[in-house]
Amino acid sequence: MKLLPTPEQASALEATLYACNRAATYASQVAFAKDLKDRNGLQREVYADLKTTFYLSAQPAVRAVKKVVDAYAALKANLKAGNLGPSTSPRHRKAVSAPIVFRPEAAQPFDDRCLSWQYDAGTVSAWTVSGRMKGIRFTCSPDQLETLVMYRKGESDLVRRGGTWFLIATCDLPDPQVHEPVDWVGVDRGVVNLATTSDGVNYQGRRLSRYRRWQARKRAELQARSTRSATRRLSRRAQKEKRHATQVNHAISKEIVSVAQRTGRGIAVEDLGGLRERVRLRRDQRGTLSSWPFHQLGQHLAYKARRAGVPFLEVDAAYTSQRCPRCGHTERANRPDRDNFQCRRCGLAGPADVVAGVNVRDRARSAWVFVTAPAPSP
CATH class of the missing domain: 3.30.420 (Nucleotidyltransferase; domain 5)
Structure with a gap:
């Protein structure tokens, strides 16, 4: 769901995102130093600090701890699956030699205690470090709104991408009964x-291959410059290429x-x-x-x-x-x-x-x- 906050609301959301991720990074450092990867043990260790030092309320502090525990669980699963290479590879050693760090704008989960939806009004009410922020407008298609009303369940993630705010809501849709195929x-x-x-x-795939080759040439040109601006543009180009390939796959699969x-x-x-x-x-x-x-x-x-x-x-x-x-x-x-x-x-x-x-x-x-x-x- 795309959010349409006022400048005051956007400032509060930005401060909240930064505070939650600073708190999560601190909890991650404690978890790494004291080898606390279970939720209850880590929460007992950092809960008070998250509230007093980072000014998080009770439930956001709990969600920050859960985010850290989930991140280390995902890292453990990737190491076990060999996705980071063998234990002697530089990528593997780098992953296990330092605590996980959360980007300032990394997604932050909100449960129903921190965020509520007003479907008829098209607004949400969310906890922020500046207090409860009410009347934050959101926009979506009628089909999305119907799905949200009928099937929303669990957490919603607050994210900002390219200066635009979004709420990623989890919806649990029932699977329809699979029919017996005629062929x-x-x-x-x-x-x-x-x-x-x-x-x-x-x-x-000729058009997609041609597009990828063109992107590869542009990446080579930017990499040769070795400037901060070139690095930022490389990141944007990578995301754009990824979105393009995803859209092509969506169109093909939808038609089939x-x-x-x-x-x-x-x-x-x-x-x-x-x-x-x-x-x-x-x-x-x-x-x-x-x-x-x-x-x-x-x-x-x-x-x-x-x-x-x-x-x-x-x-x-x-x-x-x-x-x-x-x-x-x-x-x-x-x-x-x-x-x-x-x-x-x-x-x-x-x-x-x-x-x-x-x-x-x-x-x-x-x-x-x-x-x-x-x-x-x-």
Whole structure:
């Protein structure tokens, strides 16, 4: 939800955000120095200081402690999963050698004791370091307001991005019942073609690739300057590129889910988990693969399908681009180049990505029968 505060309200919100994050950084330093990563132990240690030194009320102080505990829990999970590299890597050592620091404008969670919504008036009332601030206006679409009224549950995060204030409200929407599909739409994800369906619909990635190459050239120019201004512009460009790729994935996934819902079919994609670890590429290909947003496209398809009640499956990705969907013959020579497929046994020919989408669809048919089959009686 976009907030429309007055200058006085915006000043109070800014001071509140800064105070809460300074308090969280202090609590993080105490947690790191005394190895207090549990909520109750850390709260007993810093609660009084957060109230007297940083002028936080009782509930904001509790939320600051919870934010610190959650941050260390996330760090522990990332270390365990190897997301920061091995214990000997510089990134891993840097992460464990110093306490977590919160940016002055990092998001701050507010629960129902700190923030209340007035839906009819289109305003919120929030705790600030200047006292309870009432009548802060917010704006949204009618659909968003309906979702907010019916399903809002839990915390709301106060954030400021590019000088604009937002409240990110958590809404717990019930999942609609998944229908029995009459068939499946197989989706093959790629770099040149971001997505190709078994229906023959192709979503090309040429424009996105060209945009990314242009952004890469601009980044190289800015990095060569090595100035503070260039660093700030690099950060803005990175966020802009990320938003652009996200919007492309949203548009593609929305259209695919809409087609599946209208025709009563399910959506099947390849399971590409661990692809970057399995594939060895030339140096000039690594940047393209690392910036390939295939995982995000799969996530968008999954959650949009769930909200629409459309079945969604991930199937084995092995040899989908080399297997003939008519005779089943699998051979690397079936795909003489990137764009074309021609079976060496039966002669079936066609666009390689469409053939891969058909193979994904066929595997989903078999997998769904297995998933929905009744369990054998003991």
